[in-house]
Every structure is written in C-alpha cells, then in structure tokens.
Amino acid sequence: xxxxxxxxxxxxxxxxxxxxxxxxxxxxxxxxxxxxxxxxxxxxxxxxxxxxxxxxxxxxxxxxxxxxxxxxxxxxxxxxxxxxxxxxxxxxxxxxxxxxxxxxxxxxxxxxxxxxxxxxx
Numbered sequence: 001x002x003x004x005x006x007x008x009x010x011x012x013x014x015x016x017x018x019x020x021x022x023x024x025x026x027x028x029x030x031x032x033x034x035x036x037x038x039x040x041x042x043x044x045x046x047x048x049x050x051x052x053x054x055x056x057x058x059x060x061x062x063x064x065x066x067x068x069x070x071x072x073x074x075x076x077x078x079x080x081x082x083x084x085x086x087x088x089x090x091x092x093x094x095x096x097x098x099x100x101x102x103x104x105x106x107x108x109x110x111x112x113x114x115x116x117x118x119x120x121x
Contacts, residue, residue: 006064010072018077044078048085 021043022036029035051069055061074081083105091098 003064003067006068007072007075010068010074011076014073014076014078016076017073040078041080044074044081045084048074048081052085 018036018040021040025035025039048070051066051074055066070082087098087102087105090101
C-alpha cells in the first residue's frame with residue numbers, strides 16, 4: 001500500500017511539473033512548436049538515465065524510493081523516459097528486437113492518436 005501511495009504522489013508531482021513546464025515554455029517561446037513536450041521528454045530521459053545509473057552504483061536503494069522517483073515522478077512528468085529506458089535495455093539484449101519495438105511504438109502510437117482524434121470528430 002505504501003508503494004502505491006508513493007507512486008501516486010510522485011505521479012501527481014510529475015504531472016504538475018509537466019504542466020508548469022508547458023506553461024513556462026509557451027510563455028517564453030509561444031505556441032507554434034511543442035517546446036514543453038520536447039523539454040519534458042529530453043529532461044525526463046536525462047534524469048531517468050542519471051537515476052538508473054546512480055542506483056546501479058549505490059548500495060541497495062529502497063525499492064519504494066526507486067518507484068517514487070521513476071514510475072511516479074518521471075512517469076507523471078513523461079512516459080517517454082520509461083519508453084527510452086525500455087528501448088535501451090532491450091537493445092542491450094536483442095538489438096534487432098529493440099529497433100522493431102522502437103519503430104512499432106512510434107508509428108503505432110502516432111496512428112492510435114490520429115485514430116482517436118478521427119473517432120472523436
């Protein structure tokens with residue numbers, strides 16, 4: 001139960017940070033390009049790499065803390081960080097499968113979003 005609460009709290013914090021980033025980048029750069037989304041994806045991926053790399057170098061880190069930071073905060077901030085980590089981990093084991101996963105994920109995600117928009121209209 002404590003783990004679920006930690007993930008939920010982290011998710012809420014991450015989502016609020018994503019929203020604040022989108023507001024700030026729109027104010028600074030305008031709405032013509034999705035700078036906010038690009039920013040959270042890049043920053044989230046960098047932080048995911050730093051965290052996972054740091055966890056590997058440290059004494060055992062509390063699993064609830066790991067989930068709070070990765071699944072919670074970064075999951076709320078950007079799911080692109082989880083996607084990127086999954087792709088890298090798969091690439092280390094099965095490079096061809098990772099490239100398939102990458103292509104299928106991007107293409108089908110965009111297609112699913114387009115389909116959802118069409119269905120809603």
